[in-house]
Each structure stands twice: as C-alpha cells, then as structure tokens.
Amino acid sequence: MSPSAPWRRRASPVILNYGIAILSVAVAVAIDVGLNQLFGVDPSVSLLLCAIILVAWVGGTGPAMFATALSLSAFAYFFLQPTHSFALQPKEVPRLVLFAIAALFVVWLSAAQRRAAASLKVAHDARQETVRELQELNEKLRVENTERERAENALRESQAELANARHEFQLIIDTVPVLILRHRADGIIDFVNQVGRSYSGMVTTNWTSRTSAITHPDDVRPIEAAWDVALATGEPFETQARLRRADGQYRWFATRRVPLRNDACEVIAWYAATYDIEDRKRAEDALRRSEAYSAEAQKLSKAGSLAWDVANDIHFWSDETYQIMGFERSVKPSMDMIMQRVHPDDRAHLHHEADRARQGAHHFDYEQRLVMPDGQIKHVHLRAHRVKYESGSEEIVGALMDITQARKSQETLHAVQAALVHASGVATLGEISASIAHEVNQPLAAIVANGQACLRFLRREPPDLDNVRGAVEWIVKDGNRAGEVIKRVRGLLKNAGTEKIAVDVNDLINEVAELLRRELAAHQVALQLQLAPGVPAIFADRIQLQQVIINLVMNGAEAMQPIADRPHGLEIRSYQDETRRVVVAVKDSGVGIPGESADRVFDAFFSTKPGGLGMGLSICRSIVEAHGGRLWASANAGPGTTFQVALPSHRENAA
C-alpha cells in the first residue's frame, strides 16, 4: 500500500465528494425543473433520490447527508407548494418528511452497502497480503531447502571422498616403495606397512623394540644411540642401516623419523620412512672409486680434467690440473689465470680457441706452452669437447695433459732415429759390401790383367804397341770406373746431418741401379726402370733418400728369392701423381706380404725375414715422413708388392 493513499482518501476526495454532492443534486433538480417546464411532468423525487444514492455511493455518508439536505431544500423550494419558496403548506409536510425518510434510508442503505464493500475490500487486501507473505516464505523455504540438499550432497561426497582418501592413503601406505613404520611415544614399533612386512618377510604385530629385528647387527648400536638422543630432544632424526631382506640379503636403507605431537605439544608417536639407498650407496661407492681411480690415473698420466661453463665463465679444475697449471688448490680458476701461465707466443692462439668456444665450437685439440713461475717451460696438450647436460646448460669438458716429458723423449727419439738412420746406412752398405767389393775389384782385376798383358806385349821383339795401346785405353777406363764406385760408396757412408737440396729423383734411381747392379744380378733379379721424364725436383737429403730406395729395392730382391717358377722382375718407376707429388714406386714380383702383416711391416723390429732386424722399413718410413712424404705398401694385382714413396715436389715444398 502506498504511503500517499490516506492523504488521497482524506483530503482530495472530501472536497471532490462534496462537489459531487452539489453537482448531482443540481443536475437532478435541473432535469426535474426542465422536464416540468418543457413537458409539464410532475416533479419527482426519484431523480433526487438517485442523486443521493450516487453521492452516498461515491462520496460516503457525509456528502450523502449533505446531498440529502440540499435535496430537501431543493424539494421544498421547487416542488412543494408554494413553489419557489421555502414556505411550507401544512399539507405538504408529510410529503417532505416522507422524502426525508426515504432519503435518509437510501443514505443509510448506501452507507451500509459502502461499509460492507469497504470491509470486503479490506478483507480482500488483507488476504492478498497474506498470500504474498506466504509466497515469500515459501520461496525462502525453497532456497533454504536447496541449500540444505546441496550441503547434504557435499557432505555425502566429502564422506565418500574421505572414505576414498582413507582407502587411498592405506593403499599409498602399503604400496609406496618405502618402508613406513610407526613408533610409540617411547620408540617401540607399533606399525609396519605392507611393503615393510613383505620386505622383511615378517608378519609380527607384537613388537618389542625400537630397532627393527632385520637390522644388521653392526648397525643396531648407532640407531639405538640416535633413539636415545631423539627421545630426549623430540627432534626428527635420520639413520642409515643395512636391513635384511626376506631372502637373507642385506641392503642399505636410510630412515627418517619425525615425531607426531598432540595439541599440548607432547610427542604421541613417531613416524618413520625407510627407503632403499643400496643403489645410491653403490653409485656413491662407484663414484668415490672412480674419483679415486681418476685421481690416481691423472697423477700417473700427468693429465688433469677441466670444465668450463662458458656462459657463466666458471672454470672447474681437478687436482692434477691445478698441479699442471701450478696454482694452489684454494685459488678459483679463471681465464685470466690461464692466460697468465700461457707462453706469451701462444696467448693469441688461446684467445682464438676461447673465442671458438664462445661461438659454440664442439671440439678442441691443441698444444700450448706454459711458463711456470720458476721460468720452467711446460708443454701441455688439451683435448676437450662440448657437453650438453639434461638441464640444458653446456660446458666444455676435457683433459689437460702435461706432455713435457713426452716432448723431451720425442726430441731424444729424433736424435736416436737420426743416428739409426746413419747406422742403417752403414748396415745397408755392409749388406751389399760383397757386391760393392766386386764392383771395385772387377775393374782392378781388369787393370792388372791389362797391365800384365801390356808388359808381355812390350817384351815382344818388336814390342806389339798396337795391342799395348788397346790395353792401356782399357786400363784408363777401368780405373775411372773403380773411382766412380768408390765415390758412390763414400756418398753412402757420409755422415752428414740432414742436408736438403734439390734432388732429381731419376738421377737418384739411376745411381742406385748402378750401385746395386751386381747385387741384383747375384740375386737373379732383372731390374727395369721406368722413369717419367721431366719429373720435378724434390727437396731432400740425397743420401737418406738413396738409402730408402736401396732398402726398398733390396727388400724386393729378397722377397723374390724363394720364387723358383717365374723370373725375378723388379721395376722402379718414377712419376708425378695427380696431387703433384713425386712418386717412386718399387714393384717386385716376390712372395708378397701376408695380409695380417701388411700394417706391421713398417713397425720397428717387425720382420718377415728370418734373422731380420726389422729396422729397414721403419727407418725408411721415418726418413720419408721427415721429408713431409709418405711411404706405403700395396699388394700387386699379380704376385708381389709395390712400395711407394710420395714426396712433395721442390716448388711446393718451398711454397
């Protein structure tokens, strides 16, 4: 109900109702008067009664009484004799009273009617209100109901979940690969999970100790001691022990125990999780062992490990690396420190390698010199490569090796090798000395014979001078020949340090062929030369190279010695290959090299010849390699082997 309603009911309609009363009565009077004057109809009270009824209906009792008064006045004025005056004739009074009674009755009826209607309306409104209130209540109840249901559902669900969770918890407790134990406040075990029971193979539920019965006897005491401390302090603690599996095998386990406290903060139980660390233990042992191995190996091999996290510029060095670099273990390694040690001439190279690392290069392999604080020079060899860890970080990991000693040995080796090369030259000469002796002896014998012939021709009468001349000419020729041989031999023996000059390979081969002619003939070897004209000169030590060729030729000749059913053909070829190297190939038709020895013929002390020293080919290879060349052997398509020496040509070498 709106708050303005009472005002409307009381104020505005009061004036309006009285207005209506005046208007209604006036209209009724006017109609009556009109009808009387126009049609001469007797004025009737019925219209006035109608007006009163209307006012009573619309305006209520007050205005109705007012309208009644007006109507009585108008009735008295217009209809009762004398008309148009309020004066009454006595005979007219009953009519007026009757009218008044009728009017009042109508007002009373109307008022009664109106009251009834009003009370009906009020009753209606009240009912209406009650219905509305009931509806609101209903709505509230419905909402409440839904909420309750929801709450109930939630409760049911959470109960189910709880049950589930309990079940799951039980499952977890029993299936996690961890032995779970509960201890009473005094430490005595009162629960072991399924995993624990099946591990131990024990189903006891009646425990009497703090330490489980499957603990290795040696490990019990430390655990008991830990318990004593923990019970006193109430602090969580951790132990490690060997536990016996159902099959009797002991494995290492770690146990962590935490106290459970009540609201009063008193320990009411201990929970323990025991997990298998056997593999970890072994891995630790293995790691420790391998670290020990590595340390020993590094010490022995004088090789240290290092790693460089390039992105964060962090260096990691092993003990041996510190040792090699000559820094205290306590110093934090850095690029500056490394730079400080590196020989000034090698620093540029190290910068270059570091840049490569920063640019993502994968492999590193280089040698450097270090200058130690005492001025000592160290040679080191670094090999490293990029390692990508699972975490995504990258490091350069490698080994640093002190090769100073190796370097020194190498230098000594070179010196020894040089001596050996010379010795082998002498030895080669020894081997072919019989032939060479023959080579010298032959012209000498011829000279002697010719000389004696001359004497005899001269003793004749007359002296046979024609024959003397012929003989003397040969004496000169043979003398020169002997001289040539001696010159060659002296060349072979000359102990000059390596003296590299431009050498024409073809000249060299011809010379060797001449020197060995006799020796080869004695071995029934037919020597064939195929020398490519215009082969460029090579830059070499003539004597050493000659020695190589002699060696190869003699090896070929020896390889053909056992062959009886085919000629002993030996071919020396010279040519320039497609890479412009000068190649000398010595091809025999001998027994060949058995497959398994092919790789080893160049090894020192390896020989296929009974009584062979096994130095020849090894020395040959060192000589050839010292000339920047290569010496290799290959099996022929037919019988025998071909040895080839490839050497860079003089011009290339100089370039």
Add this chain to the structure above:
Amino acid sequence: VNESNQPQHIVFVVDDDESMRVALTHLFQSMNLPVKAVGSASELLKSKLPDIASCLVLDIRLPGVSGLEFQDVLAKAGILIPIIFMTGHGDIPMSVKAMKAGAVDFLTKPFRDQDMLDAVTHALDQDRRRREGETAVSGLRARLELLTAREREVLAHVTSGLMNKQVAGLLQLSEITVKIHRGHVMKKMGARSLADLVRMAEMLGIDRKSP
C-alpha cells in the same frame, strides 16, 4: 805354338763384365794363346766347341746360371772341358766345391799373369792328354768289335790271369781250341804280348764279370 793356321788349342773366357773379358783377351793374346771371350754361359753353349785342346776360364759369380751350376751342366752334358774359376773374393766353401767337381784351378781376382798362364797351360795339357787317351781307347774299342763272342770270353778269362787249361775247363772246350781262340784274340787286338793284352783290357774296362 803351331805354325799352321789351324790352332792346336784355345782358351774360352766367360765373364759378364766387359772389362774383364777385354783384359783377359789382351792377356791371353800377349801369351800367344788363342782366346774366345763370351758374356754368359748360354752364349758359350750356343757356339760349337772345336775339337782341339781347350779350357774354360769362368767367373764363379755369373748372372743367371752361376759358375758352379754351369760346371755341373757341362759335366752332365759329357763335355769334359777343364775349368779354371775366377772369383772376386776368396770364398773357401765355394772353391772347395769347385775343386771337388773337378776344377783345374781357382784364381782370385786380381791374379798374377804367371798364375793364370800356369793354370791355363796345365788345363790345356790335361785336355790334350785326355783327348789322346780318348783316341787310343776308341781304337781298341773298334778292334774289340772284331772279336767273336767266344773270343771275348776267352779274352776276359785270360786277362784275368787264368791258364789255358783252366779256361778250357770253365768254357768246356778243349785246351787246343782255347789256344786257337787266344791266338785270334792276340792277332785281332794287335797285342804283342800277354802283358800288352792285359793293359788293353784294363783300358777297355774288361774283366771276367763283364765280358
């Protein structure tokens, strides 16, 4: 030295070294010995050896077939030419082998001309004697061919020292028949005496067991 054009003897030289061949040729020419020098054994075998006293001067270290092998080849071919070996160096086992195989001498280069001359002279003499002996034996062999089978039997028995009577007994002949056979044998073989006949039988290698 024979005055005629036909030489009485010749020295062959085999050496692969030209200087040596020339020098030896000069030397033998200065000794007035006919000489022929070749470079290899096979070259020598290709040429026909003359039927006169000859000897061979051979380098023991020859290419291809060695001197010692060549000596063996010649012996197997029945060529009995005396050989003088030359060697660049005194190789004792080799020289022993050569001498055992019948070499006449073994000279080390360089050699004295007199040693070579002695060796060659000796070798040529030996060859000459061998050739003469060979001629005599071939005469006897021709005469032997004239004997009948019975006469050969008689010859074998008589030269082995049996009496006529014993021979008759062995061959179941009369003593007179043996005497007649013996007379024919002496006449056909041209033997002047029994001793002469015995020497001939020896040269021919006849004895009782191989008549």
